[in-house]
Structure formats: structure tokens, C-alpha cells
Amino acid sequence: MPEGFSNSFYGILGSSKLRYGNPLLFFKVRQIIKQNKITDLIIVHPYYGWLAWLLKKSTGVRLSLLSHNIEAVRFKSMGKWWWKMLWFYEKNTHKIIDHNFFVTQEDLDFAVNNYNLDTSKCDVITYGIEREQSPTQLEKKVAAEKIRQAYNIEGSCKILLFNGTLDYKPNIEAVEYIIKNINPILLKNKEFFYKIIICGKGLPKTFNGLDDFKNQNIIFTGFVEDINLFFKGADIFINPVITGGGIKTKLVEALGNNLTSVSCRSGAFGIPPNVAEGKLTVVDNFDWEAFADAIFSATMETNISTSFFNHFYWGNIASKAANIIAGNSKSQQ
Numbered sequence: 001m002p003e004g005f006s007n008s009f010y011g012i013l014g015s016s017k018l019r020y021g022n023p024l025l026f027f028k029v030r031q032i033i034k035q036n037k038i039t040d041l042i043i044v045h046p047y048y049g050w051l052a053w054l055l056k057k058s059t060g061v062r063l064s065l066l067s068h069n070i071e072a073v074r075f076k077s078m079g080k081w082w083w084k085m086l087w088f089y090e091k092n093t094h095k096i097i098d099h100n101f102f103v104t105q106e107d108l109d110f111a112v113n114n115y116n117l118d119t120s121k122c123d124v125i126t127y128g129i130e131r132e133q134s135p136t137q138l139e140k141k142v143a144a145e146k147i148r149q150a151y152n153i154e155g156s157c158k159i160l161l162f163n164g165t166l167d168y169k170p171n172i173e174a175v176e177y178i179i180k181n182i183n184p185i186l187l188k189n190k191e192f193f194y195k196i197i198i199c200g201k202g203l204p205k206t207f208n209g210l211d212d213f214k215n216q217n218i219i220f221t222g223f224v225e226d227i228n229l230f231f232k233g234a235d236i237f238i239n240p241v242i243t244g245g246g247i248k249t250k251l252v253e254a255l256g257n258n259l260t261s262v263s264c265r266s267g268a269f270g271i272p273p274n275v276a277e278g279k280l281t282v283v284d285n286f287d288w289e290a291f292a293d294a295i296f297s298a299t300m301e302t303n304i305s306t307s308f309f310n311h312f313y314w315g316n317i318a319s320k321a322a323n324i325i326a327g328n329s330k331s332q333q
Contacts, residue, residue: 010028010032012025012029013025020047020048025051026054026055026058029051030055030059033059038061039062040061040062040063041063041064042063042065042066042325043063043064043065043066044065045067045068045071046065046071046089046090046093046094049065049089049090049092049097052065056096062098062328063097063098064097064098064100064101064325065093065100065101067100067101067102067107067111068103068127068245068246068247069103069104069107069244069246070110070111070246071245072084072086072087073110073245074243074244074246077170077245078170078243078244090115091115094117095115095117097121098121099121099122099123099325100117100121100122100123101123101124101125102123103124103125103126103270104126104246104247104269104270105124105270105272106269106270107245107270123320125317125320126311126317127246127247127249127252127270127312128252128312128316128317129252129312129313129314130313130314131309132313132315133306133309134256134257134303134304135232139232140232140258143230143232143233144232144233145233146233147197147229147234148233151195151197151219153195153219154193157193157194157195158195158235159195159197159233159234159235159236160194160195160196160234160235160236160238160295161196161197161199161230161234161236161237161254161259162174162178162198162237162238162239162240163200163227163230163250164199164200164241165200165202166201166203167201167202168202168244170242170243170244171200171241172203172204173241173243174239175207177242178240179210179213179218181240182292182295183196183213183216183217185292186217186292186295187217189292189296194217194295195219196218196238197219197221197230197234198221199223199227201222209222231253231256231257231259232259235259235260235300236259236260236262236295236298237250237251237254237255237259237261238261238263238291238295239251239254239261239262239263239264239267239268240264240267240288240291241263241264242264242266242267243266245269246270247269248263248267248268248269251263251271252270252271252312255280255304256304256308256309258303260279260280260298260299260300261279261280262283262291262294263282264282264284264286264291265283265285266285268280268282274307275305275307275308275311275312276304276305277305278302278304278305279303279304281294
């Protein structure tokens with residue numbers, strides 16, 4: 001941290017839906033920048049592009065943008081009619097930024113090709129995890145026993161896990177794929193004993209708490225206080241997420257807990273195959289027979305590689321981002 005820098009938090013954005021267009025933010029943030037002699041400003045997502053541009057013009061601050069996904073494409077996949085307007089705004093926001101960070105290589109390539117960005121001003125800064133290594137086998141065994149006791153799951157049953165915020169369209173679509181497409185195939189295999197645990201808040205009332213599927217090996221927990229318990233104790237994480245954008249953080253967390261995972265191709269964006277080799281099987285979108293086969297053949301013996309943590313540990317990610325920003329600052333002096 002630079003000498004004399006004040007590590008302060010300013011809660012000025014608020015939670016109002018109008019916060020992204022609040023012109024008073026310009027004066028508040030400009031004052032903070034001048035008072036603290038801030039030279040670099042990072043915005044998350046493109047929505048404050050207008051504010052970043054004004055601050056750059058008025059203070060000379062250098063701009064970085066961390067894009068969690070290509071927002072226009074994400075909303076297009078969710079059927080939002082206004083995605084083209086966001087496309088235009090997002091494109092122009094990226095172009096005024098001094099350096100663009102993307103959480104996946106796929107997003108970076110898309111932005112370079114479709115928004116005509118300079119590759120020298122773009123880098124991948126992925127989502128990260130706090131873990132520097134996998135949980136121990138004892139930790140995983142204890143977690144599995146707690147889950148089995150809590151939900152009366154026999155030791156011969158494989159525990160399949162899916163979690164997410166269930167009022168988010170891509171996640172609720174994944175739940176529908178599980179109950180309508182994947183589970184019926186699993187049920188046909190009389191030699192495969194399993195339970196599917198679905199965790200998360202916000203399940204629409206129309207799903208009736210998944211009560212209709214209790215006798216079909218599905219357990220719905222709702223919100224759980226400690227999702228890490230399930231990441232440690234499950235046997236296989238299933239990720240049939242197809243829409244939405246960016247990296248699927250739940251999949252990163254699962255792999256970081258040394259949890260064997262099966263994912264649709266779109267759901268695995270941002271995870272280099274070499275860092276998850278042996279722990280992650282990726283199948284084509286909507287190929288539910290292949291998805292089920294990957295579950296049947298999944299092995300829990302292989303451990304996630306150390307290269308996974310080299311890539312996804314927050315400490316390494318933060319250092320990489322800081323070095324890029326510092327290097328850009330020096331080159332512009």
C-alpha cells in the first residue's frame with residue numbers, strides 16, 4: 001500500500017435502483033479522489049461508465065474496469081428486450097477505460113472481437129477463492145457424515161449437489177433441467193444409488209418447495225447457513241447452467257473443495273481445463289444423456305491440482321491485478 005494512503009471505506013452508493021444514474025455521485029467521488037490524491041480508479045461492471053468518464057476528465061484519474069461478464073450478452077440470453085441498448089453503452093464504456101479486466105478468457109476474446117478493444121489494454125483477472133489448498137480427507141469425511149445424518153442419506157448413496165440463488169433465471173433454469181431432464185435419466189439406472197441436494201433461497205412458489213420430487217431422490221434444503229459443509233461433504237457437484245454470463249463462482253468453490261464436478265460447457269467458462277483436469281467433466285449444452293453418463297462414471301479418487309489454487313487463490317489474483325495497474329501507471333508517467 002502506498003505511503004500515506006488512507007485505507008478507508010465510503011458508503012456513498014446506497015441501494016436505490018436509481019443509484020446508477022445519480023449525478024450527485026460525481027461531486028462526492030471527485031472530492032474523495034482529490035482529498036486522497038487518488039491516481040487510479042477501478043469500477044466494477046460497466047454501469048458507472050458515465051461517472052468514470054466524468055471523473056477522468058475532471059481529475060485525470062486512470063481508469064480500470066472489472067467486468068464480471070459481458071452484461072449485454074447475459075441479458076440477451078435472459079430474454080431482456082433492452083440488451084442492444086446495453087450493448088452500445090457497454091461497448092463505449094470499455095473503450096474509454098485505460099485498462100479492462102475480464103473474469104474469463106472467453107469474455108476477453110468476445111470483447112476484443114465485438115467491441116474492438118486493444119488487446120494490450122485487456123487482461124484476465126478471474127474470480128477467486130480464499131482457500132490456498134483443498135480441505136483434508138478428514139474434513140470431507142466429517143462433513144459427509146453430518147449431511148447424511150441430517151437428511152437420512154444412506155452411506156451407499158452418492159450425494160449430488162447443486163446450489164445457487166434460485167430467483168436468478170439461469171439457476172432456476174438449471175433446477176428445471178435437473179428435475180425434468182437429468183434426474184429422469186438417473187432414475188432409470190437401478191444400480192446407481194444417489195440423492196440430489198438442491199440448496200438456495202428464492203425458489204419460486206410455483207415449484208412448491210420441490211415437494212413433488214421428494215420420492216424421486218431430490219432433497220430441497222432452501223437456504224443453508226454453511227454452504228461449505230455441502231461443498232466438502234458432497235460426492236459430485238452438478239452444474240447444468242447454460243444461460244447467464246461470466247464465470248460460475250459455485251463451480252470454482254466446488255472445485256476448490258476438491259469436489260468432483262460435472263458441468264455444461266457454458267457453465268464451465270473461465271476454468272482452464274488444465275487446472276481442473278481429473279476433477280471436472282464438461283459436456284455439451286443440453287446433452288443430458290452425456291451429462292448423466294458423466295455422473296455415472298465420475299471418480300472421486302483424483303485430487304484437484306495445485307495449479308488450480310495458483311490460478312484461483314485471491315492473494316495471487318490481487319497481486320497480478322496490482323502489478324498490472326502499477327505497470328500501467330508507470331508507463332503513463
